Amino acid sequence: MSNVITLRNTGGFTRMDNELYEALIRADLSGRELRVALAIHRLTVGFNVEEARIAASVIAEMSGIARENVSRIIGDLIRQRVLYRSGSSRAPIGISPSREWKIDVKSDTLDKAPKSTQSVKNDTSKVLKLTHNKDSKDIPVPSELVDAERQPQQPELIDQPVRQESKVASCPHQAIVDLYHETLPELPRVALLNKTRQQHLQARWRESDVHRDLDFWRDYFAMVKTSKFLMGNIPGRNGNRPFRASFDWLIAPSNFVKVVEGNYA
Known part of the structure; x- marks a missing residue:
C-alpha cells in the first residue's frame, strides 16, 4: 500500500x-x-x-x-x-x-539532577526501655535517657523541601535598565533610576506573567531596535528633528502597549 x-x-x-x-x-x-x-x-x-x-x-x-x-x-x-x-x-x-538567517543558539541541556526525596530517620539507639519497675532500682539510669523515654521520639526529616508562599517577585529595575543600555546604545541613556521610573517598571512587570521575565524585556528592546521610526532613522516632517524613543517613552503604559502590539507609526 x-x-x-x-x-x-x-x-x-x-x-x-x-x-x-x-x-x-x-x-x-x-x-x-x-x-x-x-x-x-x-x-x-x-x-x-x-x-x-x-x-x-x-x-x-x-x-x-x-x-x-x-x-x-x-x-x-x-x-x-x-x-x-x-x-x-x-x-x-x-x-x-x-x-x-542568524538564529539564536538555544540550549538543549536537560537538568538531570535527581530530585530530593523526603526520608524519615528514627534514632532510638540511645533510649533505654525499662521492662520492669524492679529492674530500675538496681540499674542506674542517666537522667537524659529517662527524659528520652518519657517523651515520644520525633522523626527527623531529611532533605525536607521548604514551602514558600507564592508571590510576585519584585521587579529587577536595574537589570531591565542594563538590558536597555546593552540592546539600544543609540537611544538616550538612563542616568538616574528615580522613583517614577521604578514605579512605571513595577507596573509593567506586574501586568502579565509574560512581563515577569528578563527574556521578555530583552526581546522587547530588540523589537524596538528593528523600528526605524523608534530609532530616529526617519526624517521629521517640515524640517523638524526625527522622533527618537527614550526609556521613559518605552515604559509608559500606552506606548508600551503600542510597541508590544506593533501599533506605533
Whole structure:
C-alpha cells in the first residue's frame, strides 16, 4: 500500500521551496516561532507574493497565539533575520532567504539532577526501655535517657523541601535598565533610576506573567531596535528633528502597549 496521497479535489495546497522547507526543519526555532513563521509563509508565498501587510491579529487567529505575543515573536524573528520588514512596523513582511538567517543558539541541556526525596530517620539507639519497675532500682539510669523515654521520639526529616508562599517577585529595575543600555546604545541613556521610573517598571512587570521575565524585556528592546521610526532613522516632517524613543517613552503604559502590539507609526 502506498503512503503517497494524490492531491485531487482538495481545498487547495501551498507550494514551498525545498530549500526553505529543509531550512525550517533544521532551524532551532521554538514551537511558537515556527508557527508564526509558517503562518507568514502561508499568507505570502501561499498567495504567490513575496511580502504582504499582515496584522498581528490575523496571525494570532491562525496560530492560536495571543496577539501581544505574536508581535513580540515577529520582532524576535526579524532580529534573527528569518523575517524582514520593508519599513516601519506596519510595512509589508516576508520570509528572508535561509542563507541570511542568524538564529539564536538555544540550549538543549536537560537538568538531570535527581530530585530530593523526603526520608524519615528514627534514632532510638540511645533510649533505654525499662521492662520492669524492679529492674530500675538496681540499674542506674542517666537522667537524659529517662527524659528520652518519657517523651515520644520525633522523626527527623531529611532533605525536607521548604514551602514558600507564592508571590510576585519584585521587579529587577536595574537589570531591565542594563538590558536597555546593552540592546539600544543609540537611544538616550538612563542616568538616574528615580522613583517614577521604578514605579512605571513595577507596573509593567506586574501586568502579565509574560512581563515577569528578563527574556521578555530583552526581546522587547530588540523589537524596538528593528523600528526605524523608534530609532530616529526617519526624517521629521517640515524640517523638524526625527522622533527618537527614550526609556521613559518605552515604559509608559500606552506606548508600551503600542510597541508590544506593533501599533506605533
